[in-house]
Amino acid sequence: MASLSLTQLRGKNSVPEFARTRPRTSWARPGRVGFKVFASSEAQVEPDLGVTVNGLRMPNPFVIGSGPPGTNYTVMKRAFDEGWGAVIAKTVSLDAAKVINVTPRYARLRAGANGSAKGQIIGWENIELISDRPLEIMLKEFKQLKEEYPDRILIASIMEEYDKTAWEELIDRVEQTGIDALEINFSCPHGMPERKMGAAVGQDCALLEEVCGWINAKATVPVWAKMTPNITDITQPARVALGSGCEGISAINTIMSVMGINLNTLHPEPCVEGYSTPGGYSSKAVHPIALAKVMSIAKMMKSEFGDNKDLSLSGIGGVETGGDAAEFILLGADTVQVCTGVMMHGYGLVKKLCAELKDFMKAHNFSSIEDFRGVSLQYFTTHMDLVQRQQEAIKQRKATRKGLQSDKDWTGDGFVKESESMVSN
Numbered sequence: 290m291a292s293l294s295l296t297q298l299r300g301k302n303s304v305p306e307f308a309r310t311r312p313r314t315s316w317a318r319p320g321r322v323g324f325k326v327f328a329s330s331e332a333q334v335e336p337d338l339g340v341t342v343n344g345l346r347m348p349n350p351f352v353i354g355s356g357p358p359g360t361n362y363t364v365m366k367r368a369f370d371e372g373w374g375a376v377i378a379k380t381v382s383l384d385a386a387k388v389i390n391v392t393p394r395y396a397r398l399r400a401g402a403n404g405s406a407k408g409q410i411i412g413w414e415n416i417e418l419i420s421d422r423p424l425e426i427m428l429k430e431f432k433q434l435k436e437e438y439p440d441r442i443l444i445a446s447i448m449e450e451y452d453k454t455a456w457e458e459l460i461d462r463v464e465q466t467g468i469d470a471l472e473i474n475f476s477c478p479h480g481m482p483e484r485k486m487g488a489a490v491g492q493d494c495a496l497l498e499e500v501c502g503w504i505n506a507k508a509t510v511p512v513w514a515k516m517t518p519n520i521t522d523i524t525q526p527a528r529v530a531l532g533s534g535c536e537g538i539s540a541i542n543t544i545m546s547v548m549g550i551n552l553n554t555l556h557p558e559p560c561v562e563g564y565s566t567p568g569g570y571s572s573k574a575v576h577p578i579a580l581a582k583v584m585s586i587a588k589m590m591k592s593e594f595g596d597n598k599d600l601s602l603s604g605i606g607g608v609e610t611g612g613d614a615a616e617f618i619l620l621g622a623d624t625v626q627v628c629t630g631v632m633m634h635g636y637g638l639v640k641k642l643c644a645e646l647k648d649f650m651k652a653h654n655f656s657s658i659e660d661f662r663g664v665s666l667q668y669f670t671t672h673m674d675l676v677q678r679q680q681e682a683i684k685q686r687k688a689t690r691k692g693l694q695s696d697k698d699w700t701g702d703g704f705v706k707e708s709e710s711m712v713s714n
């Protein structure tokens with residue numbers, strides 16, 4: 290268990306400073322000597338996507354987010370084979386018999402006129418519960434994966450009822466498989482809260498503190514607390530989780546939603562025997578909301594846990610491109626999770642994500658993830674501060690304005706000064 294700190298967020302160079310101080314290499318024009326053209330002798334070094342988070346080394350920051358892409362041995366193996374930096378398995382609890390799913394359990398929102406069937410999918414609602422597979426089987430598969438991929442990072446996502454003994458038993462059994470870390474699901478918005486699980490704990494700071502205390506007293510591997518966005522101020526539970534000994538924060542889980550009402554049948558979607566229940570919203574549409582939540586958490590971590598070099602932050606929500614991931618990292622995330630993106634594009638998506646993130650890094654001459662982690666955080670401020678900055682900038686622009694705006698502005702008294710104001714030397 291941990292003592293972390295936010296190295297990433299501290300003392301970063303601003304982007305413009307970087308651009309000024311770090312020499313470009315392969316982008317430099319070839320030098321010209323006589324009639325011969327010599328290419329620059331310095332080849333641009335390929336950016337390094339590797340990250341070490343809470344002591345766990347990952348080849349890249351892309352992590353399979355808990356959900357369908359981490360439901361069983363076959364798909365988790367596929368994720369490792371395709372090159373994902375880490376896998377977070379589907380959330381497990383002690384008694385899967387209590388978990389009963391329904392179908393259909395997904396509904397999608399498409400962009401375009403009247404949600405045209407051809408429009409791009411931008412939003413995804415699910416009313417899926419945590420894993421409905423027996424815990425013994427999931428544990429066997431975790432163990433097998435760790436035996437076959439000892440150097441790869443496998444994180445178990447766990448959830449239990451408000452019962453200390455149950456949490457302790459679950460942590461003990463899951464840790465025995467050799468998993469590298471735990472992510473605690475304090476955040477599923479539907480189904481489980483009816484049993485005082487998931488978001489029911491994440492939305493109640495007193496409960497959260499008590500449960501985090503039990504977990505951190507028992508766990509021997511790093512613990513990430515996964516936050517729900519369905520709360521007024523997400524920094525409050527994040528602060529409580531870190532203060533109670535968690536090594537990392539993951540944000541966000543899905544946003545409580547109703548996908549829509551079928552205007553022909555008048556029934557809500559997803560429709561199960563004519564009825565529905567609010568579910569969790571994910572995919573591209575939630576990305577801006579996730580960025581805002583991650584930004585708030587990162588600022589809080591920086592100001593309140595600033596010296597603690599081992600704390601980590603995992604950004605989640607609507608990631609489908611390397612640019613989406615870069616945004617989370619620029620706000621201070623160490624890793625970036627993807628769930629719905631994998632459901633839409635498959636496990637091979639990681640190759641595109643890595644290539645696009647490298648392109649972004651090359652464009653800014655960043656050689657490692659550390660080079661730009663948290664760099665954009667400094668540009669967030671209050672609205673009142675924006676007003677003051679703008680007023681000050683206008684004042685300065687006016688003060689330094691050169692020359693007359695128009696010939697009608699010449700005056701008799703100030704004629705010489707007005708002439709001088711337009712001289713270049």
Ligand SMILES: Cc1cc2nc3c(=O)[nH]c(=O)nc-3n(C[C@H](O)[C@H](O)[C@H](O)COP(=O)(O)O)c2cc1C
Binds near residue numbers: 380573605629
């Ligand atoms: C179908 C589905 C099932 C999910 N199941 C879980 C789960 O079991 N545990 C969990 O912590 N998060 C679960 N999530 C939430 C995702 O891990 C993620 O936090 C959220 O979907 C936002 O990221 P995304 O836009 O990349 O999907 C699920 C998401 C989806 C779409």
